[in-house]
Amino acid sequence: MERLIKLHVNGNDYTFSVGNAIGQVPESETLLDTIRNRLGLTGSKLACGEGACGCCSVLMDGKAVSSCIMLTVECEGKDIVTIEGLQNPVTGELDPLQQAFLDYNAFQCGFCTPGIIIAAKALLLENPNPTRKEIEEALAGNYCRCISHYQAFDAIESIIERSKA
Amino acid sequence: MTTKKEYRHIGKNRHRQDGVGIVTGRQQFCDDLHIPGLLVMKVLRSPYAHADIVSIDTTEAEAMTGVVAVMTYKNAPDWKVGTPAFRRVLDPHVKFVGDAVATVAAVDENTAIKALEAIKVEYNVLPAVYNVRESILDGAPEVYRESDNIQDKGNKYHNNQLPPGSYFEGPDAPFYFIKEGDVEKGYEEADVVVEGTVEYAVGTFPGAPEPPFTAARWEDEDHLTMWGSSQGPNMLPKLVGMATGKRVTVIAPNCGGSYGNKDALTYNSVLTAATALVAGVGKPVRFYMTKPEQMSAFERRLGCTYDGKIGMKKDGTITAIGGDFYFDTGVGSELTQGQVAEALGETNLVLNHTPNWDVTAHVVCTNRQPVGIARGFGGQEFKACSLHLLSRAMKALDLNPLDVFTMNFNKPGELFYWRTGKKYLNPGLDYTNSFNEARKRFDWDNRWKGWTTPSKVEGNKAYGVGFSVHASGDPQSDECSCYVRLENDQIIVHSPTPESGMGQRLAVAKTVAETFDVDMNVVSMTKFESLMNPVDFGLTGSRGTITHVSAAYAAACDAKKKLFETASKIMGVPAEELETKDMLVYPKGAPEKGLPFAALIPPYFSITGVGDHEGEFNRNNCVLNFVEVCVDLDTGKVVVTDALGASDVGKVMSPFEVKMQLEGGLGTNGIDSGHLEGYVLDPETGRTMNNTMIDYKWSTFNSLPHFDTLAMESVFPTANPYGGIGIGEITGAAAPAAVLMAIENALGGLEINEYPATPDKILRVLGKEGR
Numbered sequence: 001m002e003r004l005i006k007l008h009v010n011g012n013d014y015t016f017s018v019g020n021a022i023g024q025v026p027e028s029e030t031l032l033d034t035i036r037n038r039l040g041l042t043g044s045k046l047a048c049g050e051g052a053c054g055c056c057s058v059l060m061d062g063k064a065v066s067s068c069i070m071l072t073v074e075c076e077g078k079d080i081v082t083i084e085g086l087q088n089p090v091t092g093e094l095d096p097l098q099q100a101f102l103d104y105n106a107f108q109c110g111f112c113t114p115g116i117i118i119a120a121k122a123l124l125l126e127n128p129n130p131t132r133k134e135i136e137e138a139l140a141g142n143y144c145r146c147i148s149h150y151q152a153f154d155a156i157e158s159i160i161e162r163s164k165a
Numbered sequence: 166m167t168t169k170k171e172y173r174h175i176g177k178n179r180h181r182q183d184g185v186g187i188v189t190g191r192q193q194f195c196d197d198l199h200i201p202g203l204l205v206m207k208v209l210r211s212p213y214a215h216a217d218i219v220s221i222d223t224t225e226a227e228a229m230t231g232v233v234a235v236m237t238y239k240n241a242p243d244w245k246v247g248t249p250a251f252r253r254v255l256d257p258h259v260k261f262v263g264d265a266v267a268t269v270a271a272v273d274e275n276t277a278i279k280a281l282e283a284i285k286v287e288y289n290v291l292p293a294v295y296n297v298r299e300s301i302l303d304g305a306p307e308v309y310r311e312s313d314n315i316q317d318k319g320n321k322y323h324n325n326q327l328p329p330g331s332y333f334e335g336p337d338a339p340f341y342f343i344k345e346g347d348v349e350k351g352y353e354e355a356d357v358v359v360e361g362t363v364e365y366a367v368g369t370f371p372g373a374p375e376p377p378f379t380a381a382r383w384e385d386e387d388h389l390t391m392w393g394s395s396q397g398p399n400m401l402p403k404l405v406g407m408a409t410g411k412r413v414t415v416i417a418p419n420c421g422g423s424y425g426n427k428d429a430l431t432y433n434s435v436l437t438a439a440t441a442l443v444a445g446v447g448k449p450v451r452f453y454m455t456k457p458e459q460m461s462a463f464e465r466r467l468g469c470t471y472d473g474k475i476g477m478k479k480d481g482t483i484t485a486i487g488g489d490f491y492f493d494t495g496v497g498s499e500l501t502q503g504q505v506a507e508a509l510g511e512t513n514l515v516l517n518h519t520p521n522w523d524v525t526a527h528v529v530c531t532n533r534q535p536v537g538i539a540r541g542f543g544g545q546e547f548k549a550c551s552l553h554l555l556s557r558a559m560k561a562l563d564l565n566p567l568d569v570f571t572m573n574f575n576k577p578g579e580l581f582y583w584r585t586g587k588k589y590l591n592p593g594l595d596y597t598n599s600f601n602e603a604r605k606r607f608d609w610d611n612r613w614k615g616w617t618t619p620s621k622v623e624g625n626k627a628y629g630v631g632f633s634v635h636a637s638g639d640p641q642s643d644e645c646s647c648y649v650r651l652e653n654d655q656i657i658v659h660s661p662t663p664e665s666g667m668g669q670r671l672a673v674a675k676t677v678a679e680t681f682d683v684d685m686n687v688v689s690m691t692k693f694e695s696l697m698n699p700v701d702f703g704l705t706g707s708r709g710t711i712t713h714v715s716a717a718y719a720a721a722c723d724a725k726k727k728l729f730e731t732a733s734k735i736m737g738v739p740a741e742e743l744e745t746k747d748m749l750v751y752p753k754g755a756p757e758k759g760l761p762f763a764a765l766i767p768p769y770f771s772i773t774g775v776g777d778h779e780g781e782f783n784r785n786n787c788v789l790n791f792v793e794v795c796v797d798l799d800t801g802k803v804v805v806t807d808a809l810g811a812s813d814v815g816k817v818m819s820p821f822e823v824k825m826q827l828e829g830g831l832g833t834n835g836i837d838s839g840h841l842e843g844y845v846l847d848p849e850t851g852r853t854m855n856n857t858m859i860d861y862k863w864s865t866f867n868s869l870p871h872f873d874t875l876a877m878e879s880v881f882p883t884a885n886p887y888g889g890i891g892i893g894e895i896t897g898a899a900a901p902a903a904v905l906m907a908i909e910n911a912l913g914g915l916e917i918n919e920y921p922a923t924p925d926k927i928l929r930v931l932g933k934e935g936r
Contacts, residue, residue, distance in 0.1 A: 036197075042196075043189065047456060048857070049455060050859065082190065094188065098188040098189060105184070105822070107184075110419065110421070111374045111419075112421075114190045136866050143858060144374070144866075147825065147831045152866075
């Protein structure tokens, strides 16, 4: 009997057939491959491929996960949000974190930025008022080589300050 | 003197044009592009550090469904890359663990991987050599052979040393040594002479987050289209064109980090182009390295070993500098000889008043992964060694390093060597004030308590401070052109400016917006496609702030002049009496009489301005790195607790970008290569043991020091229309030497001569090894 997998990504439902025939989702396919290659959501990046750099981070039920080491077949029924899903799909309004990263220019090459924003979003969903130390720990799995960390701290803390006002 | 003029955009923070794309994930990088019919290329790599391929059987792989091309040395084109061109696309003589043995292009990744597994290879394993000391000895394993016939300008490959010189010298003699004055006399005049070896030799991973990407499609047998994740994409048409003899076009979307390292991508490019040639005309092939491939088979930072001797007087005068330095270039030399030339120039800029020199460079091949370009470009590696040896002399004479470096740095009106081997005159860039202001900002004179006294000690934690300086003659060098096109209500900029993180496209757009006095949103930049834009040298060496901005400014001025000439005929006002603001042209002081661009420029007609920048080698930048470290005297662990990156940039074009470039001195083998990061090689197999992001160490979000930046502004005589000078390439180049100075300072003057100063080395000098 044909096995189906249902994904809920950025508010939309998708159903895929699981198997090894051309066009099917094999058991070995990662969530990153599915969202990039089947859904065209290329904001999540393939870099280390072993869950070490954070470039592929997505929100899964509100938690940041490395989609390069998640198998798609394990994601049945999960609520997945990618970097593209943070922006309001109707108005185009940026998520406050996206706007803050833009305003603070909290990126240089920008390759890691989607993953960093996702990790910061997961933190703020869990704890809207984190300390600097908690922000540092929450982002410790996201590598950045350009050294945009300091601007990222400023961007994230601007959101927290605004929420206090 | 401080620049007084207020600009509309220059010096102000503005959103980068790709900013919304980056924060929403819409900005495309190479692997995000849709290229119809794209085949996936994978590479079979040597498990041995040195071997001859005895036999290779690809029959099974070629027969597999979905496999389009299989390439080995037998059917690969005889293209070569490197300096001089010597590294073959594929060779039966494999030279490092990870060397390419065969490639497969297939309809998908799984098929390509299965095909690689089906290729049968028999090797004759040979002895290998992994360090420069052993590699240059008679009888050492031959990384390249007599039959490879490597020679340039009359010099031959010998004892695993590549011939000196690169295209930097043109037809002139190779620049690989400085011999002037009389070093023996200099040593005699010195109050102290220090001699010894310093090693910055482990090799490090430049660390671009996006692995190298290249794709190739042959349009016909003479025309090749390439896509590349490159910092300087115009190097691809040039260098791949030279290797293949074909006409090459390149398309380059945003590049996910480079730090100098993903510049020409030459070997990966020709490997991809060759595989695409085997696949056939019209079949695009994509090569996106895995992270372990990037870390162990792509181009790393070079290693340096310096056997040196330096003489110094009590007054801080350096009387002589001599010795040999050996650059470990692994199996490849992507312009390592050029890095030699700039290493000599950069050291000469910093120790500029030294009258006697006898320093010679050697570029040595080993059975390690190839070397490429990385931020700091040779000077970082050589100065990490030579300035550390100099610290021995400063310590012996109890001299404050800030005094010594301030005094010896090149000043206006003084000559310095640059990459051609010639000397150039500094026309007026004085960094003395930068040294003085940064010294105050870091509170150096209170924190520095002498060479053998830590800044402070708290229990088993000792703190030390360190300082070093770097300079480069690149910022105004090499050519760049730009077109600015006016159409209806748009200003379109055709600048060959890629984006790999420095925000140089923003600086170009600002320059054009400033020249026309318009909002930023009126200005559009073309994408990076070599057929669409004029050519440049690339954004390496902090060039773009002068070269690209200068060309864009000239093109904008030319377009404005032509616009005024057109407007003059329509408005009946002499062109020289017109001015423009917000897309309106009007007689000076009378905007109410103005006409919009759209009324002046006929429909279906463009006004195009052309601008060129001509390179010069005599504008040097300067970056000062200060650090404080805390050393745990029980464990040997080093934590960088405070840092200052400082410079005079002439004019700040974009405040956020300058601050972040200075902070970037922490990354890309800057501060962290002083104490933390480096490759670990298995000495038995030659295999890189830390070729993953989990195993290779660098600073993370939860381990950063307090980082201060200082970007000063003087009026500098540069070709940047606002007087700016780029610094991005060198912001961390002095940092390793500063870190090692700080660690020794924390240790009360105990000496370490090998980077990185990891806990094992610190415990060894503390006499606590093996406890």
